[in-house]
Amino acid sequence: MSSPSSSNSDSQYLIEMCKHRHLRCPSCTYDLYQIASSTCPRCKQELQISLAFEDVTEFGAYTLGIVSISISIALPFFAAIWLWIARAELGDVGILALGMLIQAAIFIIPLFLWLKAKEKLITKSNTNRWGAALATCLFPPISFGSLFLTFYIADYFYNL
Ligand SMILES: [Zn+2]
DSSP, X not given: XXXXXXXXXXXXXXXXXXXXXXXXXXXXXXXXXXXXXXXXXXXXXXXXXXXXXXXXXXXXXXHHHHHHHHHHHHHHHHHHHHHHHTHHHHOSOHHHHHHHHHHHHHTHHHHHHHHHTHHHHHTSOHHHHHHHHHXXXXXXXXXXXXXXXXXXXXXXXXXX
16 A cells, blocks of 8 residues: 555655644644654654544534524524413413514524535634634524513513
């Protein structure tokens, strides 16, 4: 498979790479910054260069986006269910419950876009990914705010 010369140039390349980067040994997590050989100084394992890709389903930023947008959907959704269950006490809240369901439906759009952007997110830098993920954290407060506002308006007009 790999001739001695190519594995030798691989180790040279690895040493060169570690001159400028704080890469970690995949086995013992030792900081390989400016190592002199392609062997880990701590665990003595022979290090190799290989191509890999980050499994986007596992990366935190992507998951954070799904969770925060899902919360913004769940808030009005469960509010609608609660209204429907409590309708005997609260009176005619059918319209209000419908409004909540519409709100929940609206927040499905950013969730859909986020799921669609998965492949694009792989190509972005960590900073941009987390920036986008943190931006999705605005959705739950927006959802809660509009929920609160809807209840407040309904209470004012219908005297729940
Ligand atoms: Zn090691």
